[in-house]
Amino acid sequence: MAKKQKVQRPKAQTPKGFRDYFGAEVAQRTEMLRVIAGVYHRYGFEALESAAVETVEALGKFLPDVDRPNEGVFAWQEEDEKGSGDWLALRYDLTAPLARVFAQHRNDLPTPYRRYAMGPVWRNEKPGPGRFRQFYQCDADTVGSGSVAADAEICAMLADTLEAVGIERGDYVVRINNRKVLNGVLEVMGLSDEAQRADVLRTIDKFDKVGEAGVRELLGKGRLDASGAYIDGVGLSSAQAEPVIAFLTSKAEDTAGTLDNLAAAVGDSATGAEGVAELRSMADLLEAGGYGPDRIVIDPSVVRGLGYYTGPVFEAELTFEITDDKGRPRSFGSVAGGGRYDDLVKRFTGQEVPATGVSIGVDRLLAALHMKGRLSTDTTGPVVVTVMDRDRMADYQGIVSELRQAGIRSEVYLGNPKNFGNQLKYADQRGSPIAIIQGADEVAKGTLQIKDLILGAKLAETATHEEWKERPSQFEIPRTDLVARIRQLLDEQGQ
Amino acid sequence: MAKKQKVQRPKAQTPKGFRDYFGAEVAQRTEMLRVIAGVYHRYGFEALESAAVETVEALGKFLPDVDRPNEGVFAWQEEDEKGSGDWLALRYDLTAPLARVFAQHRNDLPTPYRRYAMGPVWRNEKPGPGRFRQFYQCDADTVGSGSVAADAEICAMLADTLEAVGIERGDYVVRINNRKVLNGVLEVMGLSDEAQRADVLRTIDKFDKVGEAGVRELLGKGRLDASGAYIDGVGLSSAQAEPVIAFLTSKAEDTAGTLDNLAAAVGDSATGAEGVAELRSMADLLEAGGYGPDRIVIDPSVVRGLGYYTGPVFEAELTFEITDDKGRPRSFGSVAGGGRYDDLVKRFTGQEVPATGVSIGVDRLLAALHMKGRLSTDTTGPVVVTVMDRDRMADYQGIVSELRQAGIRSEVYLGNPKNFGNQLKYADQRGSPIAIIQGADEVAKGTLQIKDLILGAKLAETATHEEWKERPSQFEIPRTDLVARIRQLLDEQGQ
Incomplete structure (x- = not known):
């Protein structure tokens, strides 16, 4: 008799960085997305669902925070009759597919095209605790309108959305800034070196954490941080750093005051003045819609990492306190962000197509609602x-x-x-x-x-x-x- | 001055076999899935959402209707520190991931585990008209129960689901058969050759189309089909083919009659008798629940292609007439199917875990609702x-x-x-x-x-x-x- 071969059993295991969602977790997310879709629809946005798979060529290299953009996606090569075909990949966000969709269907779509999309996206990154390689995004964008009224509308919709899912007024704030104002500040500083500009942007991003004195140090020689490590500075002189400080400390008691301070900070930069004018228009439009600074506020410290933003940028922050890993109180933080990106569709068509939009971090928002006890917990068994x-x-x-x-x-x-x-x-x-x-x-x-x-x-x-x-x-x-x-x-x- | 290089623009195009869904199409599907989830939940099923990505090893080779199973999936190899890692793939259905999930989490999950899942699946197949490489499925399964009460429950739930989404009673029928009855018939025929058994199953599947006389020809020498092409027969003698014919024509006026005829068709096969007894139990349970043969009926012509079914198999057919491509009336046909598969979890654990379930073809059901004018067409613009x-x-x-x-x-x-x-x-x-x-x-x-x-x-x-x-x-x-x-x-x- 032949020897019995040992049976090789497959491992019952999710691939690294992926997870399963059970019962109430799934139902709560579905319900939250339903409520969000209702608000988006009321604002005139239409649903769009593109496939998970795109050509690598169409997706382009717009992954944020990835030094080697090709390695951020899951990709494979098609096999066709001739042996090998297009490279395909799983989408890493919902913005790149939107640009492709608009370019492909632009003759059939209304312009401006307001669309919303919700679904999983995939990142081929090293997984970590609480950091998964598949997660949900929920986006709304207006393509084909260069008007800041489109940006203001997105911000108002974001405020309405947060309230609709159960975040109370006073527990959130939508903060607005404008890349042109930032560029104006860099212009009056005489900074043309890309790397140095990026260093300054990164420093501005730390303002919330280290405050004015900390930013001064980081723009100059450097700074000893709380852990005792020495952080190298950007190396600017005190005078050179002044416009950044003026910009960061421009937030005043009211919107008019902030705008005046910003106007001063950008000096004679035309780009900067344009940015300030855009912020002023947005503030007026939002005020007319009933969205005062208790909900939507101009805040110079908003940067947003993505390189493709070209005008207004915005961020929704939940302001209620939670306790961090070390038991210290801190505010919950950002749950959504977005801005104007006027060049994404141009990649395909050669023509400039202005666009603006927002992306909600679905899992972060669910976590926040969970903490606030605002998730309908119909976890009753049968x-x-x-x-x-x-x-x-x-x-x-x-x-x-x-x-x-x-x-x-x-x-x-x-x-x-x-x-x-x-x-x-x-x-x-x-x-x-x-x-x-x-x-x-x-x-x-x-x-x-x-x-x-x-x-x-x-x-x-x-x-x-x-x-x-x-x-x-x-x-x-x-x-x-x-x-x-x-x-x-x-x-x-x-x- | 340097010569200007010609700009290479990416093509704005979905990959072959993929498509975009706009506006009402998305909203209608979302709404239909919400209604279905409501019925599943009422039946005690819990939501499960696993990732789109699984290891190739965990998925296994259960793709239906594919001669070369490896080529039916989109797969790629992970790159890790050592150079290359696991092969990953997009799921091709929702059943293979369920088997993996149950094996992985079985110590934390209740047994029996009733779960539902809805979402896209991917097939790396040659796309054709109306045939896409990403499409939705909507499944409900009970893992860990060997009782035919579990199968009967799924059939009742399927009937309730169809009515809940808008298919009227009388416009659908859930048809039930049992693989053991089929195996009993093959047993009394003395057919042990796998290929020949498969040929007989394929022929049974054609009964609806070609009728009794046609099946007789196909089981014997062969048949000239409507297009004039000659279809080779299985090569059985007329006497050998008799049990198949008895089996196929066993549908009687009422359930009791059908069961008696089936009992006769399986002769002294123990497996066949077990199958008939299971069908009888299911009919009793369904009757007790108020699901008469106007909604759920025993029908020997149901085969279901998948090799992994081991007991009851079922199929929901929409019976109203539509007009086909050539203007001829025909019934709309199948929108859902499933059955008992007792060996899928065993692949991982070595222990037999009985399971049964159903999968609804979301796009087919949407198309049917569209034809019946039952889709809420809130396509009004703003x-x-x-x-x-x-x-x-x-x-x-x-x-x-x-x-x-x-x-x-x-x-x-x-x-x-x-x-x-x-x-x-x-x-x-x-x-x-x-x-x-x-x-x-x-x-x-x-x-x-x-x-x-x-x-x-x-x-x-x-x-x-x-x-x-x-x-x-x-x-x-x-x-x-x-x-x-x-x-x-x-x-x-x-x-």
């Missing part, structure tokens, strides 16, 4: 009809059909019914509020036993042995009262 | 506030904010406002019901012009020149009546 007698499955099926037709979430226990304890353990694991029991005695009497599992769990924690033995959490009802009594008990339980 | 005076954007923004806060879908025209005709053309392209116009005259009077675009379109088709000139589709209202009058007009339009 009513479980237990199986006392394997031969009477049809009767149990009849019970559960009646409940389901009455809209009550319910099921028959479908495991091996031999051990009744396992059935109750299953109901417990499912978070079931009620178990229904019908043995031969109950059949003879035309009744059912109802077990209130929620009361039962409470009793198990607090009741004395005597109370427990009385089992007041279990009672008998006429079979004919099934739907009415179950509904009543669910109501009492607050389900 | 109310468009036109821009007569570029400097008064803030006022227009105020108008649109008021409308949106009242829940009315609306927007300001954000294109270049110079040409007013373009603004109306845009409103037309968006399917807008109403345009709002406010020029200097109206500002002075504190009014707005309201243009009823739906009446306007009707007039344009039928009105005389005189009627047209009176322009009754446009009228003036006080600015203060904005929300009330727009809402009234939308109601009148039936929006």
Whole structure:
């Protein structure tokens, strides 16, 4: 006889950096996206769903924060008759596909084209704790309008969206800045070196953390940070750094004051003045729509990393406090961001097509809602009809059909019914509020036993042995009262 | 000066076999999936969302209808520190990932585990007309129950689901068969050759098309088909073919009759008898739940192509007539199918884990609902506030904010406002019901012009020149009546 070969079993494992989402996690995200889509629709935006797969050529290299952009995507080469074909890749965001869609369908789409899109995107990056290689984005963009009214509209919609999903007014702020103002500041500083400009932008981004004095140090010789490490400075003289400081500290009591300070900070730069004028227009439009600085505010410290932004940039921050890993209080932080990018469609068509949009970090926003207790936690399991007698499955099926037709979430226990304890353990694991029991005695009497599992769990924690033995959490009802009594008990339980 | 290089522009094109979905198409699918999830949830199923990406090893080779299973998926090799790592692939269905998920998380999941999943799957196949390489599936499965009560439950849920999305009772039927009955028939025929068994199964699948006489020919010497081509037969003798014919023609007036005929067809095969007993149990359970043969029926002609089915198989067919490409009437056909597959999890764990489930063809079901006029066609565009005076954007923004806060879908025209005709053309392209116009005259009077675009379109088709000139589709209202009058007009339009 031949030797038996050892069976090689596949590993049951998600690939590195991917995860599974179960039950309430999925339902809560779906519900949140439904609410967001409702707001976007009300604003006149149309849904768009493009495929997960694009040609590498169409996607381009716009991945943020990646030094080697080719390595940021999952890509493979098509095999066709001739051997090898196009390189394909999974999309890494929803903006690059939008640019492709608009260029491809521009003759059939209205201009301006307001669209929203929601779905997973993929990044071929080193996974880390809480950092996954597939995650959701939820975007809205207006393509084909150069008007800052389009940017203002996106900001207003972002505020409305946050309130619609359950972030209260006062718990968020949409902060607006303008790349042209930043460029104006760099211009009056006489900085033309790209690397040095990037260093200054990175420093500005740290203003929230290190404050004015810290930024002064970082723009100059450098700075000893909290951990004791020395951070090299940009190497500017104190005079050279002054416009940046003026810019960063330009936030005043009111919008008019901030705009005046910004105008001063950009000096005689035409680009800077254009940026300030755009911010002024946006503030006016938002004010007219009823969106005051309690919700949307001009804030010079907003930078946004992506290189493709060309005008207004914005960011939604949740301002309520949470406790960080080390137990220190800090504000929750950014959940959405975006801005104007006028060159993405041009890649395809050669013609300039202005565009602006926002992307919501779906998982961050869900986490925030979770912390605020604003997620509808319908995690109640089904009513479980237990199986006392394997031969009477049809009767149990009849019970559960009646409940389901009455809209009550319910099921028959479908495991091996031999051990009744396992059935109750299953109901417990499912978070079931009620178990229904019908043995031969109950059949003879035309009744059912109802077990209130929620009361039962409470009793198990607090009741004395005597109370427990009385089992007041279990009672008998006429079979004919099934739907009415179950509904009543669910109501009492607050389900 | 250096010569200017010719700019190489990327092609704005979806990869072959992929497509974009716009507006109502996306919204209708989302809504249908929401309704289906509601039914699944009521039946006690929990949502699961696994990643699009799995290891090739975990996916296995279960692709249906593909001779070279490796070529049916989009796959690529990970690059890690050592150079090359795991092969990854996009999932080709939702069942293979479920088997992996259950094997991976089985200690934390309840057993039986009822789960539903909805999302895109990918097939690396040659695309054709109406055949795409990314499409949606919507599955429900029960893992860890060997009871046919689990299969019966899935069939009942499938019937409820079809009615919930808008397929009327009488317009669908869920047909049930059992692989064990089929195997019993093959057993009594003395067929042990795998290839020949597969040929017989394929022939059974054609029963609906070619009828009893056709199947007899195909099981024997062969058959001249309608196009004049000769189809080779399986080569069985007339006597050998008899059990198949008995099996196929076993459908009787009622379920009891069908079951008796099937029992006769499987003769003394123990496997066959087991299959018939399972069908009988399912029929009893369904009857007890109120699902009679007008909705769920035992039908021996159901085969289902997939090799991994081991017991009950089922299929939902829409029975209403449509007209095919050549103008001939035919029934709409299958929109969902599934069955019991007891070996998929075993691949990972070595232990047998019984499972059963169904997959709904989302796009087919959407197409059916579209034909029946059952898709909520909220394709109405937004109310468009036109821009007569570029400097008064803030006022227009105020108008649109008021409308949106009242829940009315609306927007300001954000294109270049110079040409007013373009603004109306845009409103037309968006399917807008109403345009709002406010020029200097109206500002002075504190009014707005309201243009009823739906009446306007009707007039344009039928009105005389005189009627047209009176322009009754446009009228003036006080600015203060904005929300009330727009809402009234939308109601009148039936929006």
